[in-house]
Amino acid sequence: MEVSPVQLLIFQPTPFCNLNCTYCYLPDRQDKRVMDVDIVRTTVQRLKDEQLVEPEVSIIWHAGEPTVVRRERYAEYFSAIKEVLGDDHEIVHHFQTNGTLIDDKWCHFIKEHNIAVGVSIDGPDYIHDRSRKSWGGRGTLDKTLRGIAALHRHSVEFHTISVIGEPSLDYAKEIYEFLVSLKPCLLAFNVEEQEGIHETSSLTNRSDRVERFFQELYEVAREHAFDPPVREFENACGSIATGGGSEFNTQIFPYRILTVSVDGLFATFSPELLGMTSKAYGSLEIGNIKTDSLRAALRSPKYEQLFSAIYSGVKRCEKTCEYFEVCGGGAPANKLFETGSFDVAETRFCEQSVKIPVRIVLKDLETTLAGRGKAFPGFRPGEKVRRLGPWDF
């Protein structure tokens, strides 16, 4: 198979996180190791030498909390990347952060390096503090709001990502209005997933309520003329407008996403696979950047095993699912963590995070086409879009 350049490079600069959110899927959040600069340098050198890098490169620093790593270390990472790639590449760095450590110094750094920022925040205190806790068990909303206030003081634009769990389901309007009052540039909602060490989701068997939540969210977002945009409805609109099946699915082709761990292990397909093992496939990384060529890793038995199971799962989707054209075969990580296999089609995740938003937008479009409403402002037929994942915006 022809391998196209990496669209999204994700570095996990440390497994450590200063918070202990109840739904987190990451296993080693008290491990304080920090990525060596050589791992970053070797990764981009391999990408360049193996012609797997685009003129524009998006790099996400994520999992655990990126701001527990010192700014000086990031300055070293960034200059190593610049040294290797030179001025021919436009590099955009992204931080997905819990916001609790963001202060004036971080804001200066973020502005200096033009870092795109996403803040994880679930809603008002009676939602956020139930799940997003410190290691001592206390709620963390006040600290996250302090971080957001610092971002505003320095005019740093940010988006929000909110996890929707069972406690959120009756509060769509309250969550929306709370988040909008923080003036983010975009809202994103991740349904609570059964993933990694988080082996059950509070949304299991609750798809009806999830649908009501998203419907209410849609209504209130429409009252605000979808300003700020809501990622789930933008994604749904883009997918309906373009179709395209698996072509836009970043998680089912090699190296559309490349994820590198603190010690140089690398994985492709869904970022959540890195560092995990499964009964069916063993460990899910396909090499170590210190010793393995990226292209050679695609000829390894491990890669072959993963790809053939993922491909077979996508083919099942294509045969059985009427949403295939707008979904493209789903997220391998969710298939694996929910069922133990990549070689399946429907999951709870795809019902709640793909089908429900698509149904809601389609219903609205049908009303519009019947002349009974106003078109969804995000609907742009024919425009080519990249479907956005739970880790980005």
Ligand code: SF4
């Ligand atoms: S919605 Fe689910 S079953 Fe349908 S194509 Fe996507 S992942 Fe497959």
